[in-house]
Amino acid sequence: MEKPQETSWVLLVYKIPSEPTSSRATIWRKLKRLGALLLHDAVWVLPATAWTREQFQWLAVEIGELEGEAYLWESHLLLNGQADALAQQFQARVDAVYQEILNELEREDADLVALSRKYQQVRAQDYFHSEVGIHVRKRLMSARGGFAS
Amino acid sequence: MKWVTWEQVGVDRMACAWLITKYLDPDAEFLFVPAGHKPLPEGAEPFDIPGVRLSHHRGHCTFYTMLREYDLRDPVLQRIARVVDEADTVQDVMLEPAATGLDVICQGLRLISPDDQVALERGRLVYDALYAQFASEPTPS
Numbered sequence: 321m322e323k324p325q326e327t328s329w330v331l332l333v334y335k336i337p338s339e340p341t342s343s344r345a346t347i348w349r350k351l352k353r354l355g356a357l358l359l360h361d362a363v364w365v366l367p368a369t370a371w372t373r374e375q376f377q378w379l380a381v382e383i384g385e386l387e388g389e390a391y392l393w394e395s396h397l398l399l400n401g402q403a404d405a406l407a408q409q410f411q412a413r414v415d416a417v418y419q420e421i422l423n424e425l426e427r428e429d430a431d432l433v434a435l436s437r438k439y440q441q442v443r444a445q446d447y448f449h450s451e452v453g454i455h456v457r458k459r460l461m462s463a464r465g466g467f468a469s
Numbered sequence: 470m471k472w473v474t475w476e477q478v479g480v481d482r483m484a485c486a487w488l489i490t491k492y493l494d495p496d497a498e499f500l501f502v503p504a505g506h507k508p509l510p511e512g513a514e515p516f517d518i519p520g521v522r523l524s525h526h527r528g529h530c531t532f533y534t535m536l537r538e539y540d541l542r543d544p545v546l547q548r549i550a551r552v553v554d555e556a557d558t559v560q561d562v563m564l565e566p567a568a569t570g571l572d573v574i575c576q577g578l579r580l581i582s583p584d585d586q587v588a589l590e591r592g593r594l595v596y597d598a599l600y601a602q603f604a605s606e607p608t609p610s
Contacts, residue, residue: 346528350559370477375559378525385527 327403328368328394330376332356336388343386350379355445357409365406367447368394407448417442418452425459436460471513473500478585480575481557482517483592484532484549489516490593493539501585530557544608545600552599571599 332351336344354375356364366372373394380390397403421438424430439456446453472489474482478501489497500513509515516523517531526534533550535541554560555568556575575592582588 349561350528353559353561377519378558381519381525382528 327407328396329406330366330368330372331393331395332364332376332380332390333362334364334380334383334388334390336383336386343388347379347383347386347388350382354379355410355414355447357406357413367407367410369447372447410445411448411450414442414446414450415452418450418456421456422452422459425463430463432460432463470494470496471498471500471510473502473510473513473515474517475504475506476501476585477504478575478579478588478592479557480572481530481532481553483575483578483589484530484553484596485516485523485535486589487593487596488532488535488541488546492541499586499589525558528558530554545603548603548608549596549599567599571595 334347336347338344351358351364354366354372356366358364366376376392380392383390397406417438421435421442424435439460443453472486472494474485478486486497486499500510502509509518514523515521516535518524523535523538524531530550530553532553536546536550548565552565552568552571555563555565556572574595578591578595579585579588582591
């Protein structure tokens, strides 16, 4: 996943009845949890891995069960530079959360339990292995206090 | 009888195969087809394949569906279903810390196994162990 230009992407387009609103919210929350990006308010995208393929596939099944309709593709970007730009969008989003963790860690009363959980959640969405993430991990490990290693 | 699923088994399918052999069909024979392959072999019950009866439904994993379809009400099995749900699907509420580890272990089991058949056999030990441990703890209802 280090080279965006070689990345395949999984794309999900769906529609779902507006009522009940809980169905729409459920699907939306799952897409957010997966760290999928919504392009132009139309297409949800994730870099293709065995895991993201499977998760999108089950989500498509769930959308069907909620009386909706979903299309799922796997594709490559053809225009030069677009894959890198897209990867950077994914990266920027996780880096923003990593930065929040670093800022919180500066506080005297930082809640290490909550921050560790936040780190685990964002790491699950860190498809392009952010350098900031590695830094956050080191900071969290040294923030536990007491012994240095 | 024969049971069929896609190749490259993981946490959910190892759990299902364990359940099938232990509770439903001691002589179960498992067949594997490449992901997306059609048609499925005749006379074999498909599981964990999108769109079939024994598959993910309403955001739950296939193991959970199987407990419901076969009316298995053992609370220990229900708890394992919760773990597999959290390991294999996106859940807002995470109550079982074993889930993440179990997923990683099952993926690793597939990596060190020469084929899916062997991976399912090895997975049985993991689920026997999980069952025994959960059975020894007070069951959260």
